[in-house]
Amino acid sequence: MRLFDDLNIDYLSKRKMTYVISSTLIIISLLSFAFRGIELGIDFKGGTEIALKFQNPVNISEIRTELNSIGLGNIEVKTFGGESGILVRTELQVVPPLVFQRVISAIDNSIEESRPGVQRSIVDSTSNSVTYQFDNPEETDILTEQLFINGFQTAKIDDKTMNVRVGIADWVEEVLRDKLPDNPFVVQKEDHVGPKIGSELKRDSVISVVLALFVIMIYLGFRFKFVFALGAVVALFHDVLITLGLFSLLYGIIPGLNLEISISVVAAFLTLVGYSINDTVVVFDRVRENLKIHKTAKLEDNINRAINKTMRRTIVTSLTTLFVVTILLIFGGDVLRGFAFTLFFGILIGTYSSIFVANPFVYEYSLKTKKKIQF
Amino acid sequence: MIVAFLALSIYLLYPTYADRKTSNEIEKQLSFLGDSLRSANPQISDADVNDFLEYKEDSIRVSDPSIKENSEKRVKLGLDLQGGMYLVMEVNTAKLLEKLVKNPDEDFTQMLSEAAEDAKLSDENVVSILAAKIQDSGKRLSRYFGSIRDDDADIISRLEEQEADAVTRAIEIISNRVNQYGVSEPNIQKQGSRRIIVELPGISKEEEAKRLLQGSALLEFKLVKESDFTIPIMNRIDEILAKQIKYIEGDTSSVEDTTAVADMSPEEFARSHPFYSIALINPQSPYADAFVKETDRDKLKSFLNRAEIKNVIPDNVEFLFDAKPYSVQEGVNIFRLYLVNKQPELTGGVIVDAQANIDPQTTAPIVTMEMDSDGAREWARITGSNIDKRCAIILDGAIYSAPTIQGKIPSGRSQISGMEDMNEAKLLEIVLKAGALPAPVDIIEERTVGPSLGQDSIAQGFNSTLLGFFLVAVFMIFYYKKTGVVADLALFFTIIFIMGILAGFHATLTLPGIAGIILTIGMAVDANVLIFERIREELSTGKTAKASIESGYANSYSAIFDSNITTFFTGIILYQFGSGPIQGFALTLMIGIVCSLFSALVVTRLVFDMMAAKGNKINIG
Numbered sequence: 001m002r003l004f005d006d007l008n009i010d011y012l013s014k015r016k017m018t019y020v021i022s023s024t025l026i027i028i029s030l031l032s033f034a035f036r037g038i039e040l041g042i043d044f045k046g047g048t049e050i051a052l053k054f055q056n057p058v059n060i061s062e063i064r065t066e067l068n069s070i071g072l073g074n075i076e077v078k079t080f081g082g083e084s085g086i087l088v089r090t091e092l093q094v095v096p097p098l099v100f101q102r103v104i105s106a107i108d109n110s111i112e113e114s115r116p117g118v119q120r121s122i123v124d125s126t127s128n129s130v131t132y133q134f135d136n137p138e139e140t141d142i143l144t145e146q147l148f149i150n151g152f153q154t155a156k157i158d159d160k161t162m163n164v165r166v167g168i169a170d171w172v173e174e175v176l177r178d179k180l181p182d183n184p185f186v187v188q189k190e191d192h193v194g195p196k197i198g199s200e201l202k203r204d205s206v207i208s209v210v211l212a213l214f215v216i217m218i219y220l221g222f223r224f225k226f227v228f229a230l231g232a233v234v235a236l237f238h239d240v241l242i243t244l245g246l247f248s249l250l251y252g253i254i255p256g257l258n259l260e261i262s263i264s265v266v267a268a269f270l271t272l273v274g275y276s277i278n279d280t281v282v283v284f285d286r287v288r289e290n291l292k293i294h295k296t297a298k299l300e301d302n303i304n305r306a307i308n309k310t311m312r313r314t315i316v317t318s319l320t321t322l323f324v325v326t327i328l329l330i331f332g333g334d335v336l337r338g339f340a341f342t343l344f345f346g347i348l349i350g351t352y353s354s355i356f357v358a359n360p361f362v363y364e365y366s367l368k369t370k371k372k373i374q375f
Numbered sequence: 376m377i378v379a380f381l382a383l384s385i386y387l388l389y390p391t392y393a394d395r396k397t398s399n400e401i402e403k404q405l406s407f408l409g410d411s412l413r414s415a416n417p418q419i420s421d422a423d424v425n426d427f428l429e430y431k432e433d434s435i436r437v438s439d440p441s442i443k444e445n446s447e448k449r450v451k452l453g454l455d456l457q458g459g460m461y462l463v464m465e466v467n468t469a470k471l472l473e474k475l476v477k478n479p480d481e482d483f484t485q486m487l488s489e490a491a492e493d494a495k496l497s498d499e500n501v502v503s504i505l506a507a508k509i510q511d512s513g514k515r516l517s518r519y520f521g522s523i524r525d526d527d528a529d530i531i532s533r534l535e536e537q538e539a540d541a542v543t544r545a546i547e548i549i550s551n552r553v554n555q556y557g558v559s560e561p562n563i564q565k566q567g568s569r570r571i572i573v574e575l576p577g578i579s580k581e582e583e584a585k586r587l588l589q590g591s592a593l594l595e596f597k598l599v600k601e602s603d604f605t606i607p608i609m610n611r612i613d614e615i616l617a618k619q620i621k622y623i624e625g626d627t628s629s630v631e632d633t634t635a636v637a638d639m640s641p642e643e644f645a646r647s648h649p650f651y652s653i654a655l656i657n658p659q660s661p662y663a664d665a666f667v668k669e670t671d672r673d674k675l676k677s678f679l680n681r682a683e684i685k686n687v688i689p690d691n692v693e694f695l696f697d698a699k700p701y702s703v704q705e706g707v708n709i710f711r712l713y714l715v716n717k718q719p720e721l722t723g724g725v726i727v728d729a730q731a732n733i734d735p736q737t738t739a740p741i742v743t744m745e746m747d748s749d750g751a752r753e754w755a756r757i758t759g760s761n762i763d764k765r766c767a768i769i770l771d772g773a774i775y776s777a778p779t780i781q782g783k784i785p786s787g788r789s790q791i792s793g794m795e796d797m798n799e800a801k802l803l804e805i806v807l808k809a810g811a812l813p814a815p816v817d818i819i820e821e822r823t824v825g826p827s828l829g830q831d832s833i834a835q836g837f838n839s840t841l842l843g844f845f846l847v848a849v850f851m852i853f854y855y856k857k858t859g860v861v862a863d864l865a866l867f868f869t870i871i872f873i874m875g876i877l878a879g880f881h882a883t884l885t886l887p888g889i890a891g892i893i894l895t896i897g898m899a900v901d902a903n904v905l906i907f908e909r910i911r912e913e914l915s916t917g918k919t920a921k922a923s924i925e926s927g928y929a930n931s932y933s934a935i936f937d938s939n940i941t942t943f944f945t946g947i948i949l950y951q952f953g954s955g956p957i958q959g960f961a962l963t964l965m966i967g968i969v970c971s972l973f974s975a976l977v978v979t980r981l982v983f984d985m986m987a988a989k990g991n992k993i994n995i996g
Contacts, residue, residue: 053827081831129582153582165582188828190581194819196495197463208952212945219944223937264887267949267957271894271964274945278898278938282905285934313908317901320850324843324897328890331842333835335455336890343894 007308011355012300012363018356022238029245038244039251041262044202046195047091048168051188052176057083058183063176070175071099072168078258081334085188087258088172093195094127095166103166104130106174107152114146115139123161132162151177167192205266209240212273224284225373231361232280235353239276240269243346258338268342275321275343276350279314280358286310287359292375299366299373303359318351377978381868384875390448391878397442401435450878451560453885455956456833458826459576460584463819464549466541466569468501469494470815475537476519482512483519500569502534539568540805545814546571547805548592551698552771556587557673571816581823589818592771594723594810596757597715599765599777600692602663605714606656609665611687613650616678620649650678654712662765669708672696693717698773699802713774715767720757723810725750731800734792740800742791744807751787759783768806775806836889843896844870851900855907857994861982862903865974869899872970873963885959895967902939902975905931910983921987928980935975939968 042049063086064077072090080087095103104122107130111120118139124131134140137159144156151173153165169190176185213233220229251259286306294302325347328340366373405428412424435442454461469491476483490505497504506527509516516530517523525533546563549571553561562574578584645652653675654665667675678684679694688694692714700708729744746754757766758780767777778791794800848866851859873892877884910927918926943965950961 051828081828148580153580155580155583155586157586163582163586165585186825186827187823188825190821190823192818192821197820204952208948212948215944215948216941219941220937263953263957264960267887267953267960270945270949270952271960274942274964275898277941277945278901281938281941282934285937289930289933309912310908313901313904316854316904316908317898320847320900320904321894321897323846323850324839324893327839327843327846328893331835331839332890332893333832335832335886336835339887339890 007311009308010300010304011307012304012360015356015360015363018352018360022242022353022357025242025245026238029241029248032245032248036248036251038248039260040198040202041260041265042089042091042191042193042198043263044198044205044261045091046093046193046198047089048093049087049089049189049191050169050172051080051085051087051190052173052185053081053188054084054086054180054183054185056183058086058180060086066175066179067172070171071096071102072171075172079255080188085334087334090168092168093192095168095171099171100125100166103171103174106171107147107164107166110147110150110152111143114150115143118143125166128165128167130164130166131157132164133160134162135160201263205263209266209269209273212270213237216273216277220281220284224288225375227362227365227373228284228287228358231358231365232277232284234361235280235350235358236273236276238353238357239272239346239349242349243269243272243342246345247342257341258334259341260338262338264336264339265342268339268346272343272346272350275347276353279317279351279354282313283307283310283354283359287362288375291373295374300363303363307355307359314351314354318347321347377868377981380875380973381871383879384871387448387875387878388450388871390445391450393441394445394449397445401432404435405432448878448881450874451881451883452829452833453883453888453956453959454574454576454822455824455886456829456836456884457576458579458824458829459574460578460581461820461822461824462573462575462585462588463566463821464545464571464573464588464816465819466538466545466571467815467817468538468541468569470813471538471541472501472505472534474812475534479519482514483509486512500535500538502531502538506531506534540808541812541814542569542571544592544805544809544812545816547802548771548809548814549573549588549816551773552587554698555696555771555773556584570819577826578823579825581821585818585821589816591813591815592723592809594726594806595719595769596721597717597719597767597769598761599767600663600714600716601764602661604692605663608688608692608714609650609654609656609663612678612684613648615683615687616649617647619681619683620646650675663714665712666701667696667710667712668704669700669710672710675712691717695767695769695772695774698770698775711774713767713777715769715774719769720766721746721750721753723807725753726807726810729804729807731797731804733797737792739792740794740797742794742800742803742807744789744791746787746789748787751785754787754789755783755785758789768803770806770809776803832886832889836886836893840870840889840893840896843893847896847900858907861979862900862907864982865903865971865978866896866899868978869967869970869974870896872973873966876966876970877963882962883959884963885956887956888959888963891960891963891967895964895971899967899971899974902931902935902971903979905934906975906979924980924983924987928976935972939972943968 060077060079064075067075067077067088072092072095074090076087076089078087078089079085104125111118111132119135120139121133122130123133132143134143140156140160140162144154144162147154147162147164152170153167155163157163169187169192173185173187213236216236217229217233220232247259247261247265250257283306286309287303290297290302290306291299294305322344325340325343328336329344332340362373408431409424409428412427469487472487473479476487486508487505490501490508493499493504494501506516509519510527516527517525520534521530542565546565550561550563553563553573553575558575558578560576562572564572566572573588575584641652653671654667656663656665679688695713695715697710697713701711702709725746727745727747729742731740731742733739734741761780762782763779765777765779767774769775776791776794778793791803794803844866848863851862851866853859855862870892873895876882877888906927909931910923913923913927913930914920946961946965946968950958950965953961
């Protein structure tokens with residue numbers, strides 16, 4: 001099959017229009033950053049996140065109201081992996097002191113239920129655990145096992161003492177077990193991230209994206225001319241900014257799509273940088289070749305010819321990549337959804353910017369400096 | 376060459392397939408056995424059934440060495456796919472400094488807690504922040520650390536050394552406990568200067584695992600029992616186990632003559648001597664240490680935990696294993712099992728210092744250990760009355776060394792020799808220090824993935840890969856017709872190569888890693904597309920098929936090369952940036968680039984050249 005054979009489009013003449021499109025998108029993105037902000041996941045903010053899978057479908061808004069009144073402040077509740085899964089998130093690191101007592105009494109009730117009247121005393125408690133002592137070593141074994149089955153995280157310390165975790169996850173799970181007794185759940189994942197890790201990760205993410213742009217610029221500077229390197233990096237910056245703007249703009253608007261910045265989204269941004277540069281370099285390579293062959297031709301003709309000649313490849317590769325990313329978006333599960341979303345729009349914008357940002361940049365530069373670009 | 380690569384990849388992937396198959400089979404067998412056991416004996420407790428099944432599974436797995444080999448060579452799954460616990464821990468330097476300081480006053484406590492707070496928000500470490508604070512307050516560091524003659528820079532560097540030591544110690548303590556806990560394929564590694572990453576696959580009891588990793592280490596010195604005490608106990612254990620096994624297996628045949636060991640086949644021996652068949656005693660040795668294969672260790676532990684067996688072992692003694700394998704036989708680690716006094720003679724608190732050294736006379740590695748005055752007094756008494764007996768050095772219930780006491784040690788300064796090499800001596804130094812100086816760790820990140828989420832992810836990843844491949848393949852054939860098939864062939868090879876390389880390097884496959892493979896499927900055709908389009912252009916200028924292929928390839932090289940190198944760079948940066956799952960993604964992405972280039976430049980080239988040589992008309996699309 002042949003598409004776009006002998007294309008002869010003058011892309012550069014349309015650059016004024018695409019400048020307007022690009023700057024509008026960037027302005028919208030910047031405005032959205034300013035007014036809506038970017039939602040960071042717990043990877044960056046620190047906090048606790050739990051994913052639960054119930055046996056039967058659950059009413060998410062009902063759970064939300066339940067969980068907002070359990071003393072943990074404003075808890076985020078979202079669906080996770082279909083109708084019977086939920087994701088609960090809070091920025092809290094430990095259970096607040098007021099709630100702590102309530103969790104302890106829940107643990108105590110559970111002990112009383114399992115072994116009525118058992119002799120016990122609390123010998124120690126930290127911000128995230130409580131230590132029970134029993135008179136009878138046998139009880140320690142039985143209760144460590146039984147409380148674990150009841151859903152608490154327990155550990156036997158020695159013959160007479162048992163440790164029970166008092167975490168946000170334990171409290172949320174206990175409340176849900178209590179409120180929805182006939183809809184049991186399993187814990188799919190529990191994440192707890194300390195505040196220090198988050199701030200380090202933020203720094204590392206920015207460093208790695210900037211470093212990627214820098215390394216690309218150096219390499220292309222060597223292989224092409226510096227202005228090409230600059231054009232490519234401007235295009236990449238454009239892609240990252242607009243995709244990030246989309247994250248900010250669409251956050252919380254599309255149900256089932258969790259658009260917060262997590263580590264895997266940062267990985268997707270780096271991949272998008274990799275993809276977009278790939279695309280740009282292929283066109284640049286053709287420009288370079290044309291400049292060598294048609295030394296007397298005008299720069300704009302060479303650039304237009306290069307884009308036209310590589311158009312088929314651009315479209316085929318973008319399509320195949322979009323295919324697989326769409327599949328990831330639909331079938332890849334919740335864990336990969338943000339990742340796939342980034343790439344989906346990243347590829348569209350990356351393909352656009354290779355043609356309408358990177359190349360016009362090179363052209364504008366040569367117009368401004370009145371220099372002829374030669375290889 | 377292509378055939379060789381393909382064969383290699385398939386060879387590398389075979390263990391993964393075989394391991395999956397045998398695991399399924401074993402599981403089926405076991406569940407069948409469990410059911411039949413329950414129906415034959417309805418009163419049997421679940422714990423007994425599980426014990427028996429575990430024992431059976433071990434024996435199936437041990438019976439065929441290829442099973443173990445396959446499971447070691449298979450593609451490993453990341454925690455996000457198989458479920459488990461991921462922890463990042465940091466050594467709490469402030470707590471360490473609290474232990475190291477001499478004569479602390481209120482100022483110091485104040486400064487230390489301030490420094491600890493500041494360190495939470497800054498990149499500088501607690502040591503340098505605290506040092507700056509002490510200097511600011513007009514004091515010298517020697518007021519609190521080291522001796523009066525030391526200058527500040529020396530003290531700082533020594534404290535930093537102590538900090539680094541604490542990390543090493545914490546890693547040793549953690550690995551020791553994780554090994555004893557019986558987690559399969561744990562991963563413990565150092566990250567940066569003060570952090571430790573621990574991955575525990577298949578762990579669901581989080582609190583238990585956390586306590587295991589965080590609790591303070593217990594170092595003990597216990598006397599090893601002599602063989603005339605140990606052997607009768609082992610004999611008794613052996614007899615009881617033999618009876619039990621007959622009961623569980625429902626064997627009603629008459630009791631065999633257990634003395635005729637020489638005539639028995641290994642199976643018979645295992646039935647009549649369940650203990651001695653896995654815990655080998657060297658009759659020539661003066662010691663009654665039993666040698667146990669690593670694969671039999673859990674089984675032996677479960678034997679020793681049975682109530683009937685516990686009754687035979689006197690209350691004041693216990694069986695303990697070596698912490699590290701004593702030797703390796705036919706690829707299997709051998710551990711020694713000792714019978715020791717339950718009551719420790721001394722605990723690690725008395726140790727002031729330990730140092731690994733080279734003995735100047737014999738040039739053999741030695742470890743010297745110093746005790747405080749109370750410890751030294753006790754030690755003199757113990758060593759004096761137990762000459763020629765062995766004293767085991769035990770950290771958290773695992774024996775690191777059991778040197779023989781050669782004479783009374785009055786000063787508390789002891790010297791331990793007989794280490795194989797300096798590494799072993801260094802290890803003993805770390806262990807001895809662990810008793811004296813704690814290595815407090817804080818958990819700063821904790822992620823647990825349940826097995827069900829992992830299963831879902833595997834299924835989703837696998838389906839997406841298949842679907843992605845199918846869609847891209849169909850599109851390529853639709854667009855490029857016959858040459859599309861060539862591209863699809865190259866794509867297929869690419870995926871096989873990626874998997875082969877992952878298996879060959881024992882890399883871990885994570886969910887983002889699978890995403891990387893899927894993405895590669897979409898992007899891998901790029902090189903082929905570039906070449907095809909170029910050949911098509913060349914053909915349209917009227918060149919012959921052969922010449923078009925030649926120049927089509929030649930003219931695409933620079934584009935393919937430059938574009939893939941830049942993508943590869945971002946892959947490297949991604950690998951540096953990420954941890955665990957993200958590294959898996961970066962890895963598959965980079966491997967994917969290399970493999971797709973190989974497929975496009977070598978595999979499709981070969982097919983095209985063959986087509987051209989046959990005189991076929993090349994017609995792209």
